Amino acid sequence: MSEPMSRPMPMETDAFEPVGEAHSPFMTVFLALVRDRFALTGLILVGVLLVVSIIAPWIVPQNPYDLAELDILDGRLPPGSKSFTGMIFILGTDDQGRDLFSAILYGLRTSLVVGASSAAIALVLGAAAGLISAYAGGRTDAVIMRIVDMQLSFPAILIALILLAILGQGIDKIILALVVTQWAYYARTVRGSALVERRRSYVDAVICLALPKSRIIFSHILPNCLPPLIVVATMRLAYAIMLEATLSFLGIGLPVTEPSLGLLISNGFEYLLSGDYWISLFPGLALLVLVVGINLIGDGLRDILNPRHQG
Amino acid sequence: MTAYLLRRSFQTVLTLFVMSVLVFVGVYMIGNPVDVLISASATPQERQDIIRAFGLDQPVWTQYWTFLTNSLAGDLGNSFVFNQPALKLILSRMPATLELAFCALVLAVFVGIPLGVWAGLKPDRLTSRMIMTFSILGFSLPTFWIGLMLVMLFSVKLGWLPASGRGQTVELLGVPVSFLTWDGLAHLILPAINLALYKVSLVIRLTRAGVIECLQMEYIRFARAKGLTDARIVFVHVLKNTLIPLITVIGLELGSVIAFAVVTETVFSWPGMGKLIIDAIGNLDRPLILAYLMIIVLMFSLINLVVDILYSVVDPRVRLEGGSE
Numbered sequence: 001m002s003e004p005m006s007r008p009m010p011m012e013t014d015a016f017e018p019v020g021e022a023h024s025p026f027m028t029v030f031l032a033l034v035r036d037r038f039a040l041t042g043l044i045l046v047g048v049l050l051v052v053s054i055i056a057p058w059i060v061p062q063n064p065y066d067l068a069e070l071d072i073l074d075g076r077l078p079p080g081s082k083s084f085t086g087m088i089f090i091l092g093t094d095d096q097g098r099d100l101f102s103a104i105l106y107g108l109r110t111s112l113v114v115g116a117s118s119a120a121i122a123l124v125l126g127a128a129a130g131l132i133s134a135y136a137g138g139r140t141d142a143v144i145m146r147i148v149d150m151q152l153s154f155p156a157i158l159i160a161l162i163l164l165a166i167l168g169q170g171i172d173k174i175i176l177a178l179v180v181t182q183w184a185y186y187a188r189t190v191r192g193s194a195l196v197e198r199r200r201s202y203v204d205a206v207i208c209l210a211l212p213k214s215r216i217i218f219s220h221i222l223p224n225c226l227p228p229l230i231v232v233a234t235m236r237l238a239y240a241i242m243l244e245a246t247l248s249f250l251g252i253g254l255p256v257t258e259p260s261l262g263l264l265i266s267n268g269f270e271y272l273l274s275g276d277y278w279i280s281l282f283p284g285l286a287l288l289v290l291v292v293g294i295n296l297i298g299d300g301l302r303d304i305l306n307p308r309h310q311g
Numbered sequence: 312m313t314a315y316l317l318r319r320s321f322q323t324v325l326t327l328f329v330m331s332v333l334v335f336v337g338v339y340m341i342g343n344p345v346d347v348l349i350s351a352s353a354t355p356q357e358r359q360d361i362i363r364a365f366g367l368d369q370p371v372w373t374q375y376w377t378f379l380t381n382s383l384a385g386d387l388g389n390s391f392v393f394n395q396p397a398l399k400l401i402l403s404r405m406p407a408t409l410e411l412a413f414c415a416l417v418l419a420v421f422v423g424i425p426l427g428v429w430a431g432l433k434p435d436r437l438t439s440r441m442i443m444t445f446s447i448l449g450f451s452l453p454t455f456w457i458g459l460m461l462v463m464l465f466s467v468k469l470g471w472l473p474a475s476g477r478g479q480t481v482e483l484l485g486v487p488v489s490f491l492t493w494d495g496l497a498h499l500i501l502p503a504i505n506l507a508l509y510k511v512s513l514v515i516r517l518t519r520a521g522v523i524e525c526l527q528m529e530y531i532r533f534a535r536a537k538g539l540t541d542a543r544i545v546f547v548h549v550l551k552n553t554l555i556p557l558i559t560v561i562g563l564e565l566g567s568v569i570a571f572a573v574v575t576e577t578v579f580s581w582p583g584m585g586k587l588i589i590d591a592i593g594n595l596d597r598p599l600i601l602a603y604l605m606i607i608v609l610m611f612s613l614i615n616l617v618v619d620i621l622y623s624v625v626d627p628r629v630r631l632e633g634g635s636e
Contacts (some may be wrong), residue, residue, distance in 0.1 A: 250574065
């Protein structure tokens with residue numbers, strides 16, 4: 001604390017600039033996203049998937065996990081087939097006679113919940129670690145960054161594999177594994193931008209106001225580190241969803257009681273060689289649309305929030 | 312340079328030690344291996360004997376010490392399921408994984424670099440846009456799903472290529488390899504393409520960015536002013552300056568290709584290390600899990616060490632930074 005205090009009082013004007021604008025910053029970014037053709041496509045894709053997965057219980061023709069509604073005689077019907085009760089399976093059925101369309105919507109829910117919650121937890125932990133690292137400097141910084149470097153030198157899938165081999169299956173365990181594999185990216189991003197912000201004069205100004213450290217870090221430095229953090233978070237969210245699907249496909253992610261898209265694809269794997277393509281194809285397409293959508297939004301955000309593009 | 316090497320080697324040993332403690336304590340403390348080893352009908356006396364025979368009554372640090380000294384002597388324990396030394400099992404599966412990983416990496420380089428150079432030289436052409444769309448798709452497509460779709464299309468529908476296994480292998484310097492027989496090659500094509508796809512996208516993007524950056528340099532303008540042919544500018548000036556940093560990145564990617572081979576091996580029943588670990592996790596084969604994790608950590612630490620050293624050889628700035636501390 002003593003080192004910045006000894007600096008001369010900063011007199012630059014940027015510390016006193018008014019914050020308010022015509023739009024809130026989030027609205028400005030959103031409007032810019034809508035103007036970008038690709039990002040708009042991404043927003044629409046993700047928006048549609050988000051809405052249908054939220055209202056899934058009210059729009060699906062059958063509850064795919066209520067065994068009373070399933071009939072094994074409807075098993076492995078191709079898309080467009082009719083069940084004995086007259087229901088049409090638009091995307092076909094899996095081996096248990098489960099309507100794939102319903103199963104995909106429920107799987108989408110699980111994938112989104114796991115992906116979003118792990119990304120959110122990793123973001124909070126990673127951002128905190130990055131901020132502490134940048135603000136404290138010295139030995140704390142060195143230790144945190146060594147851990148980050150060590151972790152990033154191992155591929156995410158490998159760390160997740162090690163953790164899940166030890167912990168076993170379960171929704172809490174896969175979220176933990178995803179958090180552990182992702183936090184380091186956030187920590188590095190935030191540290192990078194916080195180091196830049198740390199040297200700005202407005203930080204010296206709030207230090208002179210003798211505000212508590214936590215307030216300086218969280219209400220002054222953090223908001224200015226958000227743009228790169230948001231871009232990284234979007235990309236990481238897409239990656240987390242894909243990683244969860246991969247781990248569930250390998251049979252070490254989610255248990256069969258909580259089927260995500262990856263598990264649905266994995267179920268279809270057994271029947272692929274006998275030509276029943278639809279059980280794996282459609283859940284994969286849903287996953288693909290979701291991930292492409294998020295990546296398109298991420299690309300758009302990067303162009304908008306990158307200072308080099310703002311001029 | 313020597314100081315840097317020593318420091319870097321020390322870090323590797325430290326990483327290895329930390330990871331081995333974490334993995335060992337994790338594997339042995341969270342689950343109880345006794346339940347897997349001993350049948351439910353065993354008498355309490357038999358139970359005690361087995362626990363003592365495996366040293367499981369010792370405190371965890373003693374157990375770790377035994378494990379550490381044994382593994383330094385090359386003994387990583389016996390697999391419960393195969394009843395063979397775990398190390399031997401893993402080493403016998405390693406060539407298959409390495410062959411797959413190298414093929415994928417070679418494919419990524421030979422497909423990715425030309426496409427990336429083209430997209431960088433003519434960014435406005437329709438073909439370049441198609442290449443970039445392909446690379447976005449390559450990033451977003453889950454590897455395992457693409458693998459399934461490849462099997463569906465080329466093995467099930469068209470019947471052109473086999474869907475699983477390694478095919479016929481021949482010994483090359485005492486190591487079985489697939490790529491020297493027609494049958495083995497046919498088995499190798501789909502898994503290699505599958506594993507390479509993500510890396511192809513990555514290489515395309517990196518190459519394109521490098522070429523675009525390079526084209527704005529003064530020396531390219533100078534070369535043009537001198538009246539050099541386009542071919543000479545591209546192949547001598549642009550490529551040389553783009554490829555050197557790229558090769559380092561691709562070297563780093565070898566590790567991640569080996570890690571991702573787990574997925575491809577599961578899809579194509581490729582008999583490599585990844586398939587082995589997934590089966591071991593399913594069977595709760597603890598010694599094998601532990602041995603695999605230790606070997607993979609060792610492998611990665613070594614790859615990272617080699618890449619770092621190569622990097623400091625290629626780029627003197629890294630060496631300076633290392634020496635000044």
